[in-house]
Amino acid sequence: MLTEATFREKLNQLAADAENSTYLLAVSGGADSMVLLNLFLKAGLKFHAAHVNYKLRGEDSDADQRLVEEFCTLNEIPLHVYEVSVKDEKPEGSIQVWARDLRYRFFKEIKDSNGFNYLVTAHHLNDQLETFVINLSRAAGLQGLSAIPANKNGVIRPLLLFKKEEIYEFAKVENVTFREDLSNKKNDYQRNFIRNEIVPALNKMNPNFLQNFSKSLGFLNQTNDFVAQQILAIESKLITHRDGSVLVDKQKLGQQSDFVHFEILRKYGFEAVKEIKKILAAPKGKIFRSPTFILEVDRDFLIIKDQNPLESDLKNEEITVAESLPENRCINLKQIINKQKTSKKTQWEIDVSKISFPLKLRKKASGDLICPVGMSGRKTVAKFFKDEKLPTFAQQNIWLLTDGNNNVLGIVPLRQDRRFAAGEDCQNKILITL
Numbered sequence: 114m115l116t117e118a119t120f121r122e123k124l125n126q127l128a129a130d131a132e133n134s135t136y137l138l139a140v141s142g143g144a145d146s147m148v149l150l151n152l153f154l155k156a157g158l159k160f161h162a163a164h165v166n167y168k169l170r171g172e173d174s175d176a177d178q179r180l181v182e183e184f185c186t187l188n189e190i191p192l193h194v195y196e197v198s199v200k201d202e203k204p205e206g207s208i209q210v211w212a213r214d215l216r217y218r219f220f221k222e223i224k225d226s227n228g229f230n231y232l233v234t235a236h237h238l239n240d241q242l243e244t245f246v247i248n249l250s251r252a253a254g255l256q257g258l259s260a261i262p263a264n265k266n267g268v269i270r271p272l273l274l275f276k277k278e279e280i281y282e283f284a285k286v287e288n289v290t291f292r293e294d295l296s297n298k299k300n301d302y303q304r305n306f307i308r309n310e311i312v313p314a315l316n317k318m319n320p321n322f323l324q325n326f327s328k329s330l331g332f333l334n335q336t337n338d339f340v341a342q343q344i345l346a347i348e349s350k351l352i353t354h355r356d357g358s359v360l361v362d363k364q365k366l367g368q369q370s371d372f373v374h375f376e377i378l379r380k381y382g383f384e385a386v387k388e389i390k391k392i393l394a395a396p397k398g399k400i401f402r403s404p405t406f407i408l409e410v411d412r413d414f415l416i417i418k419d420q421n422p423l424e425s426d427l428k429n430e431e432i433t434v435a436e437s438l439p440e441n442r443c444i445n446l447k448q449i450i451n452k453q454k455t456s457k458k459t460q461w462e463i464d465v466s467k468i469s470f471p472l473k474l475r476k477k478a479s480g481d482l483i484c485p486v487g488m489s490g491r492k493t494v495a496k497f498f499k500d501e502k503l504p505t506f507a508q509q510n511i512w513l514l515t516d517g518n519n520n521v522l523g524i525v526p527l528r529q530d531r532r533f534a535a536g537e538d539c540q541n542k543i544l545i546t547l
Contacts, residue, residue, distance in 0.1 A: 142177035
């Protein structure tokens, strides 16, 4: 039964130092979130509220916002409101996915900028069951069947074990004002169909269905926690880290089951069984992308790197190492960059009469050419990387030393360009230490 006491008990289980923590409450104006708002108010906790008006239901959407605003004003609760406008560009596809992404971005922005400890949502046991059925229909893995987490990434859900009817009962007893979203009565969306048709049928079949489901979900969560520990133990044997990349041993991974393949690779956004099979069978050099990661198939490893949104900017980064000829005629690049590790000290001597200043370090660009010392002819830098069998991610960390005319003087620290190397009799030279 949902009471102030049972609510506090659940909150104390989820939040470290619940009494002194700060919270941001997601409030739509519906029964669930308005009850949540009342519970926090009665408990005297430190919190703000946040509301998103999607402008999808005309006057009804505005009425939801007014209800939340009036309650917060009456009770002196700080409120953050986001009203969707033309710039938000509603998609032609899934409105629900778009709305979810939009509100969580807004909530995260408010939470981070104000330093709140937790974002709190009003998900309840019926939401759990709906999510379970949706994930079951999608052939979700064990984690998907564990449904909505009660505490994850700073988001807590203290009403998760309470039934919808318990929330309505609390609202009735405590005279909590709320608004009903009439669109939830329509079966236009999959979740609505499950809510309006499937869940009532299950409850009709067994009046204790929700309670039993809650117990089963508890067992599933325990199983999921145990499996997660086993996966971590396996990962420790086949995953290493280097220069910000995750290296998965291909041979050792191949010895594991399909289930382990899925559990490891889904952490990096690769959740489709067919795609995982393609990854494991792909030739060296093949690239796969998830929404957040890039995976390159190397000879011995799957190399996984965070798909940094700033990556394209970093590729264009330049570092000026000498505007003109230094008085001591020496440049120590190790004092400027320390990304390439060499087993021995390397020095290049460059003929000053053959170059122009400033000297810069930059990343590879299309069409870059080099005549490598110790080799005949010339080749593109891209061809040099390929011949040296350098993985794509390793290439992104390598700098080129260039002159004022954008000539490549060398690939740091791999090879100097012989065209600009100082001969034995050259007196006008500069020493580059790597």
